[in-house]
Amino acid sequence: MITQTDIAVWSASALLAVGIGWSRYAKWKTRDKLVRDLVAMKPEQRSKFLMRLDPKLAQEMREQLLARYRIMT
Numbered sequence: 830m831i832t833q834t835d836i837a838v839w840s841a842s843a844l845l846a847v848g849i850g851w852s853r854y855a856k857w858k859t860r861d862k863l864v865r866d867l868v869a870m871k872p873e874q875r876s877k878f879l880m881r882l883d884p885k886l887a888q889e890m891r892e893q894l895l896a897r898y899r900i901m902t
Contacts, residue, residue, distance in 0.1 A: 846875065864893045876902055 833841040867875050867890060879887045879902060 860889070860893070862896050864890060864897065867894060872902070 867878070870878065879890060882890065891902055894902060
């Protein structure tokens with residue numbers, strides 16, 4: 830027997846899952862665009878930009894540049 834409470838709980842869970850998935854996708858898309866923009870920059874400009882970022886994010890961007898494009902900064 831399915832009650833209204835069950836439907837409400839499943840609906841809320843589905844909405845929460847969609848929201849989490851969408852936010853992770855948006856984060857990935859933004860980081861992917863940032864890496865592509867970094868590739869297009871001149872090396873000295875890229876270095877200055879990475880120095881201004883949060884150290885954890887900058888390290889992640891450097892790792893992506895190295896892994897995807899073989900660019901060392």
